[in-house]
Amino acid sequence: MQLGNLQEVIDQYIHDSQSVALEGFTHLIPFAAGHEILRQKKRDLHLIRMTPDLIYDQLIGAGCARALTFSWGGNPGVGSLHRLRDAVENDWPRPLEVHEHSHAGMAAAYTAGAARMPFGMLRGYVGTDLPAVNPQVREVHCPYTNEKIATVPAINPDVTVLHAQAADRQGNILIRGILGAQKEAALAATTLIVTVEEIVDSLEAPMNAIVLPHWVVTAIAEVPTGAYPSYALGYYARDNAFYLAWDEIARDRERFTEWITRHVLSSRDHAEFLDSLAEAA
């Protein structure tokens, strides 16, 4: 496990054309890491996330992505991800290859990936058109009952990036609250990068807590408020007003580009990004 600053860690471990999963289901979305990927102008990434959320809307709109594997691509409770839509509907700023699943399918694919199985299975996708547009969704016959079961190939990202509440000095990671498929995505990856709210002497984790031990973690960067405008339980709330405001910002190509330039590209790091938002408010 390596402890570094976010800039170095992203530069060292994320490369053009890789498959990268920034996971976190509404909670603990690694925005700071996503913004650093954007600042470093990584290209041709195959982005993987159950819910692309605003962070992938930004990466897609900024031209970082070649492909997207996902299962629900909206702005939760608000509406569309306009940059994702523009990429799919109009190829702007570049065409986006789409690999589409249901949540249950993608959860099964991550779980298989974490266990290093070739595929995940579920009683799913019955009666839907999804297998017709995603030929990766197939089926097997149960060897015991002959029942037909849907299958999805394992997802094993080159790099998974998470945000968590805390790491201890050895590099063990504690995650509390809504988990999504973070643990599965972490263990499915070749390289695991974690940003944390803080580094502490002791995690004081309850016995059955979600802890990722230091020897599965490649690198850690301490980034306070690194999930903002998503949230970190116990540290700060989700900025729902920002999610509402994003709808207007992302609707228009010029306004989006101006926002990204002003707040992300012109900021050296996440602290400066937060300052620039506070100034604009």
Add this chain to the structure above:
Amino acid sequence: MRVDSSSLNRYTPDEMMTIAAARLIRPGCVCFVGIGVPSAAANLARLTHAPDMVLIYESGAIGTQPRVLPLSIGDGELAETATVVVPLPEIFSYWLQAGRIDVGFLGAAQIDRFGNLNTTVIGGYGKPKTRLPGAGGAPEIAIHAKQIFVVLKQSPRSFVAKLDFCTSAGFLNGHSERARRDIPGAGPQVVITDLGVLKPANGSQELTLVARYENVSVDRIRSATGWPLAVAEIIDVVAAPTADELRVLRDLHKRTEIAHSSDSLQFRKTASASRVNA
């Protein structure tokens, strides 16, 4: 229609739809809900006649009792007020797929006469006219929940003769096709719209108008439907919202609005100030 929101004897079609949906939730029901009208309806039921119902959100929150409606299915409020928070893969495998959900609440952009749902694209898949958010949990909720309640506004654009894409199975082509394909759940047992209520007919399983709201004519509902709508012989009129239902629903929405608009700027300024002071 202009509505005076302070008046308890007037109400909007959206409020009627939410309240009609809430009334269908039985006490003790284990209910899997998404964001929007389903979440509002389920929480209204919990705050009125079904305080012991169990709310499950796909983010992993089981038995949650939020004070305000979540904007997203993963809001902190849901975790903090839950009996237990489990990993998302567990929600779909141990809880949904294992048959532990009584009612799954779904919305959609398009529905057809057999209750099949589209939340994926308008137009062709490869080059859609409108790219919608997609499947999320819906395809498996549609299969595994013991019953499905569908909530959506009724118009010729949403009630279509043919879906542009089938995201989630209703009765497929009807006539027991669902059962023949060994789908465990019973499928959409009721569709609640802003105009009335539809249920599947015995045998054909085609959605049939069974109830309308006050001041909404059957002809109006027909003209808001993109296929020749089947209409039951006797059409019930759904009782107007009670003063209590409206008060609880409006209080819930008001608390929600305040909670979702106020915290952000404060946070940005606090975060910024704390670094300056550090």
